[in-house]
Amino acid sequence: MTSEVRLHPNEATDGAVVPLRLTAHETCPACATRDDETRVLACTTCEGEGRIVRDQHTYKVRIPAGIKNGQKIRLRELGAPGKHGGAPADLYVTVHVTN
Numbered sequence: 048m049t050s051e052v053r054l055h056p057n058e059a060t061d062g063a064v065v066p067l068r069l070t071a072h073e074t075c076p077a078c079a080t081r082d083d084e085t086r087v088l089a090c091t092t093c094e095g096e097g098r099i100v101r102d103q104h105t106y107k108v109r110i111p112a113g114i115k116n117g118q119k120i121r122l123r124e125l126g127a128p129g130k131h132g133g134a135p136a137d138l139y140v141t142v143h144v145t146n
């Protein structure tokens with residue numbers, strides 16, 4: 048999972064805190080008691096993914112000083128949860144430096 052932020056060159060040089068809007072997921076409640084693959088495939092709440100969209104969240108992300116155009120920042124476990132109750136993924140944010 049990746050996302051993107053845009054920075055002014057001055058922010059890239061000095062570092063910045065920028066808002067980052069993400070879609071949050073949660074484990075599908077209809078699948079919470081599943082114990083076989085057949086039920087997962089039959090779930091219409093989450094279309095068999097085992098997770099549903101919960102909300103939109105805006106996080107504040109600290110961009111380190113001196114970051115370059117095209118660099119990626121890793122945010123630990125801010126990605127979507129894995130399918131079928133797996134651990135959350137890390138989220139990668141690509142930084143674009145533009146005027």
Ligand SMILES: [Zn+2]
Pocket residue numbers: 075076077078090091092093094095096097098
């Ligand atoms: Zn489900």
